[in-house]
Amino acid sequence: QLGPGRPLPTFPTSECTSDVEPDTRDMVRAQNKKKKKSGGFQSMGLSYPVFKGIMKKGYKVPTPIQRKTIPMILDGKDVVAMARTGSGKTACFLIPMFERLKTRSAQTGARALILSPTRELALQTMKFTKELGKFTGLRTALILGGDKIEDQFAALHENPDVIIATPGRLVHVAVEMNLKLQSVEYVVFDEADRDPIPEPLVLPPHRGTPAMAWPALPPPAGLLTPLPPSRLHSAQLLTTQGVSCAHIYSALDQTARKINLAKFTHGKCSTLIVTDLAARGLDIPLLDNVINYSFPAKGKLFLHRVGRVARAGRSGTAYSLVAPDEVPYLLDLHLFLGRALTLARPHEGPSGEQRPGHRDRSSLWVPCGLLPLALDSGWTGGWRGQLGSPGAAGVTGASVRQDVFTEVIGRKRQQPGPERGAKRRREEARHRDREFYIHYRPKDFDSERGSVAGGGAEGKRAAPAPSLHGSPPKSLSRRDRKKKRFVGQSGQEDKKKIKTESASLTPFPSYRKWKQKQKVDDRDSEDEGASQQRGPERRGGKRGRGQGASQPRTPAGPAGRVRSELKTKQQILKQRRRAQKLRFLQRGGLKQLSAPGAQSAQGAGRDRGLTSCEGMGWGRGGEVGWGAEGSAVPLRL
Numbered sequence: 261q262l263g264p265g266r267p268l269p270t271f272p273t274s275e276c277t278s279d280v281e282p283d284t285r286d287m288v289r290a291q292n293k294k295k296k297k298s299g300g301f302q303s304m305g306l307s308y309p310v311f312k313g314i315m316k317k318g319y320k321v322p323t324p325i326q327r328k329t330i331p332m333i334l335d336g337k338d339v340v341a342m343a344r345t346g347s348g349k350t351a352c353f354l355i356p357m358f359e360r361l362k363t364r365s366a367q368t369g370a371r372a373l374i375l376s377p378t379r380e381l382a383l384q385t386m387k388f389t390k391e392l393g394k395f396t397g398l399r400t401a402l403i404l405g406g407d408k409i410e411d412q413f414a415a416l417h418e419n420p421d422v423i424i425a426t427p428g429r430l431v432h433v434a435v436e437m438n439l440k441l442q443s444v445e446y447v448v449f450d451e452a453d454r455d456p457i458p459e460p461l462v463l464p465p466h467r468g469t470p471a472m473a474w475p476a477l478p479p480p481a482g483l484l485t486p487l488p489p490s491r492l493h494s495a496q497l498l499t500t501q502g503v504s505c506a507h508i509y510s511a512l513d514q515t516a517r518k519i520n521l522a523k524f525t526h527g528k529c530s531t532l533i534v535t536d537l538a539a540r541g542l543d544i545p546l547l548d549n550v551i552n553y554s555f556p557a558k559g560k561l562f563l564h565r566v567g568r569v570a571r572a573g574r575s576g577t578a579y580s581l582v583a584p585d586e587v588p589y590l591l592d593l594h595l596f597l598g599r600a601l602t603l604a605r606p607h608e609g610p611s612g613e614q615r616p617g618h619r620d621r622s623s624l625w626v627p628c629g630l631l632p633l634a635l636d637s638g639w640t641g642g643w644r645g646q647l648g649s650p651g652a653a654g655v656t657g658a659s660v661r662q663d664v665f666t667e668v669i670g671r672k673r674q675q676p677g678p679e680r681g682a683k684r685r686r687e688e689a690r691h692r693d694r695e696f697y698i699h700y701r702p703k704d705f706d707s708e709r710g711s712v713a714g715g716g717a718e719g720k721r722a723a724p725a726p727s728l729h730g731s732p733p734k735s736l737s738r739r740d741r742k743k744k745r746f747v748g749q750s751g752q753e754d755k756k757k758i759k760t761e762s763a764s765l766t767p768f769p770s771y772r773k774w775k776q777k778q779k780v781d782d783r784d785s786e787d788e789g790a791s792q793q794r795g796p797e798r799r800g801g802k803r804g805r806g807q808g809a810s811q812p813r814t815p816a817g818p819a820g821r822v823r824s825e826l827k828t829k830q831q832i833l834k835q836r837r838r839a840q841k842l843r844f845l846q847r848g849g850l851k852q853l854s855a856p857g858a859q860s861a862q863g864a865g866r867d868r869g870l871t872s873c874e875g876m877g878w879g880r881g882g883e884v885g886w887g888a889e890g891s892a893v894p895l896r897l
């Protein structure tokens with residue numbers, strides 16, 4: 261009964277669940293699940309913070325791939341999913357991840373790992389994670405090639421719940437910090453069919469660790485055909501035509517890439533000229549057109565490029581300029597799609613309407629090595645457009661692509677394999693679930709790489725997987741007969757350097773230096789966040805020597821840099837004293853003290869069981885010893 265003087269009933273919180281009163285949240289969730297119409301986010305039985313994040317992001321109903329995959333992942337199943345570009349795959353793995361991790365856990369170490377092939381994609385995933393997971397309180401660390409590695413050491417010492425990383429830098433950091441990532445229980449390989457996953461990151465399959473691979477399309481694998489910046493001079497031609505543009509390519513400085521992308525997404529320029537670095541995953545809202553300045557050699561790459569438009573149910577148009585020597589690629593695409601391609605006539609739009617002088621609102625250009633003027637000859641069905649109002653050959657709009665995915669995915673290619681030897685059979689037996697096993701390197705990796713070898717210096721640099729072993733990857737190296745091993749292109753590479761996916765050489769090892777600078781000794785880092793992700797052998801070793809087995813240690817480094825989430829006894833006491841001091845001052849304690857009779861109050865305090873220091877002791881240091889603050893506060897024990 262409610263009434264004056266009676267406390268109001270409160271909702272149970274996570275802190276106040278008891279045996280007597282069962283936690284009703286699961287029951288409410290189950291009830292919601294039953295009641296709500298099937299097919300909506302509500303029917304997935306999501307917890308309130310996750311659901312609130314989805315609503316805040318403006319997602320009303322799940323997309324088909326979300327409807328299919330989220331319940332499966334919530335059930336703890338491993339999932340390999342593919343769906344058309346722009347169909348909302350990111351949320352497919354983020355929503356169940358939030359549901360699984362629930363809230364921040366500073367003690368456990370990273371529990372989820374998301375691997376993205378490029379920085380841009382990783383940054384975008386980070387953005388989605390922050391937006392969708394806004395109400396979960398989970399902490400995320402970004403480990404990206406090209407960023408300051410010292411900041412990444414610090415971020416990992418902060419014990420994030422989620423790590424979003426590009427594989428090369430993660431390997432680098434993992435090796436330096438001896439991270440074993442044993443607390444990881446949720447793994448996502450975004451765009452899994454693109455680049456090979458570095459071998460050290462091929463996680464052993466073990467129970468309870470759902471792994472999610474998100475190839476955007478079925479194998480065979482995707483392709484990276486970056487072009488050297490020298491070929492981006494079409495960035496100048498457009499400017500002379502009055503078309504404002506920015507550009508992104510892998511050799512461009514990371515900050516410049518970020519700025520250029522932001523310029524484009526915020527409408528500061530109407531055209532973004534990119535290499536295939538941007539072919540996958542980038543979600544640029546309100547993008548209308550993709551123009552293939554070079555025609556992609558693979559059908560799948562074509563789909564990824566043009567998939568930057570027509571996202572989340574919107575429409576968009578892809579224009580392709582086809583040079584005479586690219587006609588075979590057009591035929592390849594035709595076979596890949598399995599449907600007819602209608603070639604547009606000069607100055608004709610996708611649906612046949614005339615488009616004289618049409619200015620597109622925003623366009624993404626995928627350039628090639630040929631200048632447009634050189635294209636204006638030869639092939640009779642080709643384009644005859646001018647810069648600024650490109651005519652279209654092989655116009656493939658969203659409508660043409662609509663059923664492609666189901667068709668492509670539906671068909672399974674049967675290839676008669678070679679006779680398998682005993683060794684191969686043994687190998688296969690080890691991986692019994694071949695059907696569900698994704699090799700870290702796609703089957704056609706070599707052929708795909710072969711086809712990009714002609715893509716220029718940048719292509720050669722960006723394609724290979726990162727190497728961990730202090731020497732360049734074999735694909736970048738040549739065999740030195742005298743040394744009887746692979747060496748770098750020049751053979752002069754520094755052995756103490758590591759190759760990352762950003763193709764820059766970073767001094768190795770930098771973690772030790774960082775620790776020295778931060779004054780984090782080995783014991784500190786053992787007991788710090790990193791230790792929770794590190795191998796048992798080292799952690800066990802230190803603890804075995806009785807170093808802080810039960811008490812967490814705090815580093816002696818500058819405050820705030822690598823502060824532990826776990827507090828020592830001294831820290832807790834200090835915090836209490838501070839709070840008490842504050843309360844005392846707020847209650848006007850100082851006035852009371854200066855008032856006549858304060859001495860007697862001190863005596864009274866003693867009578868009430870307080871020692872002289874504890875009761876009313878003032879001053880610095882000495883017996884009172886109130887630590888670094890200098891001034892003393894009363895402390896009740």
Ligand SMILES: Nc1ncnc2c1ncn2[C@@H]1O[C@H](COP(=O)(O)OP(=O)(O)OP(=O)(O)O)[C@@H](O)[C@H]1O
Pocket residue numbers: 318319320321322323326343344345346347348349350351476540541542543567568571572
């Ligand atoms: N349920 C939803 N309702 C409305 N919009 C959504 C929903 N899910 C995702 N989106 C939006 O759709 C867009 C595309 O999503 P996302 O980038 O995850 O697609 P994708 O399938 O990963 O694409 P790609 O294959 O190109 O990487 C994003 O802007 C995202 O915010």
